[in-house]
Amino acid sequence: MYIDIKEIGPEGLSVDRIIACPPLPLEGGVDARLDRARISGDLFRQDGGISFSGEIGTVATLPCSRCLEAYPLPLELHFDLLYTTAPEAAGKRETRVREDAITQAHFDGERIDLTELLSEQVYLGLPLKPLCRPDCQGLCPRCGANRNLTPCTCQEERAEDPRLLVLKKLL
Ligand SMILES: [Zn+2]
């Protein structure tokens, strides 16, 4: 979905749209699925470009980094972008972040791609090590069982670790 910049008048343009987003490829060959997202914000014409600040709300479903089970992660993200037609704005976002935290984005001078905006902002907003819950037990390194679901016998052996027994005697 696009915003045609002809829609942006001298007083700016407020948008509030619901859009679908394709799955986001993550590292390790897996995808994050996204529920339909809400994008709301305000666009203004500026010298040299279009400013666009607003909020994104969606729910990403992505695999836990410990147990690999997919889980839903609600996201509420804020963005501040300055769209310019300068080719150097593309691909140089990391180095062009200024003190006011406005990030430069590239557009073709005619329309702003909301799907691309959504994909990029959600990607930046995802945790590096997603966890289905803070105390996720992960997979057993020996038998591969999901320890959130099935306490495997490897765990019992671990509990009888002689070092632990020594500790118990001390307590
Ligand atoms: Zn997990």
Ligand SMILES: [Zn+2]
């Ligand atoms: Zn096990």
